Amino acid sequence: MRSYGQYCALAKALDVIGDRWTLLIVRELLLRGACRYTDLKNGLPGIATNLLADRLRDLESAGVIERRDEGRYALTPWGEGLHEPIYALGRWAGPLMQERGDAAFRPQWLRHMVIARFEGSDPQRRDMVVEVRVEGGEPAALVSSAGRVHLVRGAAASPDVVLSGPPDGVAGLLGGRLSIAAAKSRGVKVGGDAARLAGLRPRTGLPA
Amino acid sequence: MRSYGQYCALAKALDVIGDRWTLLIVRELLLRGACRYTDLKNGLPGIATNLLADRLRDLESAGVIERRDEGRYALTPWGEGLHEPIYALGRWAGPLMQERGDAAFRPQWLRHMVIARFEGSDPQRRDMVVEVRVEGGEPAALVSSAGRVHLVRGAAASPDVVLSGPPDGVAGLLGGRLSIAAAKSRGVKVGGDAARLAGLRPRTGLPA
DNA sequence: CCGGATCCGGGTTGATACTG
DNA sequence: CAGTATCAACCCGGATCCGG
Secondary structure, X not given: OOOOOEOOHHHHHHHHHOOOOHHHHHHHHHHHOOEOHHHHHHHOOOOOHHHXXXXXXXXXXXXXXXXXXXXXXXXXXXXXXXHHHHHHHHHHOHHHHOOOOOOEOXXXXXXXXXXXXXXXXXXXXOOEEEEEEEOOOOOEEEEEEOOEEEEEEOOXXXXXXXXXXXXXXXXXXXXXXXXXXXHXXXXXXXXXXXXXXXXXXXXXXXXX | OOOOOEOOXXXXXXXXXXXXXXXXXXXXXXXXXXXXXXXXXXXXXXXXXXXXXXXXXXXXXXXXXXXXXXXXXXXXXXXXXXXXXXXXXXXXXXXXXXXXXXXXXXXHHHHHHHXXXXXXXXXXOOOEEEEEEEOOOOOEEEEEEOOEEEEEEOOOOOOOEEEEEOHHHHHHHHOOOOOHHHHHHOOOEEXXXXXXXXXXXXXXXXXX
């Protein structure tokens, strides 16, 4: 990318990650850890293969990613630091997630939404396990424990709540944009004690 | 901009602010409040006039900015929400600010750097006034009071410390990348009790 | 001077085909 | 699997021009 030529931190940041597709590549690496070329291509529907190769080269020479064993790509420690701006952007764009339309979806992106909303520790958070089954993806378990929320792969052993349905419905409910009733009307099935979901307590602005 | 067509909050955010120059326009509006077209053009050295007009149209139709009285452009409440991701990106890019080279500089960007590093309240922060005189700009006063740091226009009445010199030296010192000695070797003059600067206490990760 | 609009050359992106 | 090659379409940058 052409540099903005401005002695300003934001402009310098955009010199590195401002190109088209670049930040989405970092998103995939944040979500999934070290990835192979084909994993990235699959997690970035719509990218042209030459652009992916170009961006990976640029990111590596900028020091954001590095090549690991077996040709895997991974973020450097500095690259991991893009965590904060990326999730901040995701939270900002929450209102744009109302309609899915015909946009592509990958189940791993649900993890992104959960991190954006429940990141950090909240002592008042209730312990619980929510099984999440989004159409077209493998099941995952949202685990709230010791004040923190995680999303792990695989079905839950004994979930308190089970959520299943289309991506936009499940995402709207987990993202706090849809009430349980509204989510149901979008095709989401809620099993178990739905009222417990309120105990997840989304972040208010406190990280760490 | 062409949409990524992905049902992911980050991709949706980039659909809106991912175009070249767009986030820098928002930076100027965050720093200076409502701006006229010419103010923006001046704060964005290197932008082509047609691109500025295009971006302003796009941002308005997306709901990020709105036109006020006398043709001024201002952020909407949603647009103001870009504060967090923008300053997070600025903090991430701190290491890239080592060398100024021949990059353009505007004195108002110093404010951006101060916000990125000292944003939020810290009860252990010491009260003080630091006058900042960067070459080519009008003087400003960095005021630490009641745990918060602000940068206001104009010379200080009775500053505890006076900083003056070239942009990269002053920015390096305020940004924590240069020691006082290193900043002096880059042409920064430090008047008053330089040791007091340590009492500013940069943010550790706690907002609000 | 302010606030753009128009035009054009060159660079970037996107889609597809191809290769070790 | 992991890219490279090619080429058309689009976007960006720079210059110029125009109405108030």
